[in-house]
Amino acid sequence: MEALDFMQRIINFDRLMEGENRDTSDPDDIQHWCAVYAEMIRFKEGLLGQTRREIEKVPETHKELDGNDIPFLEAELRRLRGGLAFWEARRAERKKRR
Numbered sequence: 001m002e003a004l005d006f007m008q009r010i011i012n013f014d015r016l017m018e019g020e021n022r023d024t025s026d027p028d029d030i031q032h033w034c035a036v037y038a039e040m041i042r043f044k045e046g047l048l049g050q051t052r053r054e055i056e057k058v059p060e061t062h063k064e065l066d067g068n069d070i071p072f073l074e075a076e077l078r079r080l081r082g083g084l085a086f087w088e089a090r091r092a093e094r095k096k097r098r
Helices: 003-011 027-057 059-097
Strands: none
Touching: 027 059
């Protein structure tokens, strides 16, 4: 993968995950994407917590980690939480229609 392609993809906070189809109404797909987004959120929250602990442990990392990594992880979490909110709303819609 070209570095430029990677950079464009990584800063696109509106991107969907590979294979994600937001037009689906299949209950199994909806459940799958709720689970995927929930797991990704858990993982990224862990990274964010670990990064913050590293700053406390090694104060010299503050400028680099707090200036670059933390804002990126926070933006990524916003993207993932938005994805989860989308799929949870889709799941709630389906339940209402039953």
